[in-house]
Amino acid sequence: MSDHRSLELAGIEARPGQSPGNQVIIADFGEGTFGISVDDLLEVEQIPNVAPVPHTDDWLHGVINLRGSILTLVDPARLLEIGDWQPTPQSRMLVVGRDDPVALAVDRLRGMRQLQEPVSPEILDEMPGKVSTYAEAIYRDGERYITVLNVRRLLDDADQTSRRSNESIVFAGGRAPAGDVSEVERGAS
Numbered sequence: 767m768s769d770h771r772s773l774e775l776a777g778i779e780a781r782p783g784q785s786p787g788n789q790v791i792i793a794d795f796g797e798g799t800f801g802i803s804v805d806d807l808l809e810v811e812q813i814p815n816v817a818p819v820p821h822t823d824d825w826l827h828g829v830i831n832l833r834g835s836i837l838t839l840v841d842p843a844r845l846l847e848i849g850d851w852q853p854t855p856q857s858r859m860l861v862v863g864r865d866d867p868v869a870l871a872v873d874r875l876r877g878m879r880q881l882q883e884p885v886s887p888e889i890l891d892e893m894p895g896k897v898s899t900y901a902e903a904i905y906r907d908g909e910r911y912i913t914v915l916n917v918r919r920l921l922d923d924a925d926q927t928s929r930r931s932n933e934s935i936v937f938a939g940g941r942a943p944a945g946d947v948s949e950v951e952r953g954a955s
Contacts, residue, residue, distance in 0.1 A: 790914055792876035792907075793860065795851060796843030797894055801881060801905070801914040802860060802870075809861040813839070813853060813871060823928050827851070827871060830859070837861065837869045842915075845924050847895030862917050870917070881905040881912065 790801030791810065809832075816828040816839055825844040829836050839859065843849040851857070851871045859869040884903035889911070893901065897913055900920045905912045 789878050789880050790912075791860065791878045792912060793858070793872040794874045794876065795841075795870075795872045796846060796848035798848060798897065799876065799907075799910050799912050800842075801912045802862065802917055803914070804878065806862045806917050807860060808863070808867055810875065811859055811861065811869075813857050813859045813869075823924070825924065826928075830869060832861070832869070835867070837867055839869045839871055840921070840924070842870045842872070842917075842920065845920060846897050846900065848897060863921065868921055881907075881914070885911070 789804045791804060791807055792799060792801055794800075811832065814830050814832065816830055818828040819826060825841045827839040827841055830839050831837075841851040843851050851873065853871075854873065856874040858872055858875050860872060861867050861869050881903075882905070885906050887904075889904055890898040890901055893904075893913065900915050900917075900923075902914045902916050905914070
């Protein structure tokens with residue numbers, strides 16, 4: 767759903783007079799509060815049953831079935847190295863990405879708003895984990911900071927890293943780079 771229907775179903779209403787391109791959905795996960803552009807967002811849903819996928823990266827919680835579509839459920843807190851997602855009744859998933867949708871597991875939603883002036887970029891130096899690498903801007907909202915993430919780049923980088931780490935083959939109880947012929951393999955020929 768690219769309209770606001772799924773946001774309304776999740777109890778989040780767009781504020782009148784604001785276009786979706788200027789808005790972010792606010793979510794808590796890991797050690798912070800983050801904003802994700804509504805332009806990147808397809809849906810907001812409760813998290814259905816998760817089927818684990820063995821031998822995958824620790825940030826990949828598994829796969830879910832969303833109305834017949836199989837999506838990967840990703841832990842953005844773990845990707846950013848700021849904690850681990852643990853399911854609770856307040857947990858939600860944010861489905862992002864147009865071509866290859868992915869579900870992000872978040873601890874809780876805070877709403878949707880249009881953020882005004884970002885704070886000074888020097889605050890990025892104080893951000894934990896890899897947050898500063900994927901922050902587009904940081905805003906102050908009362909006593910809390912909201913970091914707007916570049917979700918596309920975060921997921922692209924995670925995918926690339928995952929592909930590189932899986933380019934090896936398993937042999938004789940260990941791992942070797944793909945294309946490397948071990949003594950064990952030569953002896954078996």
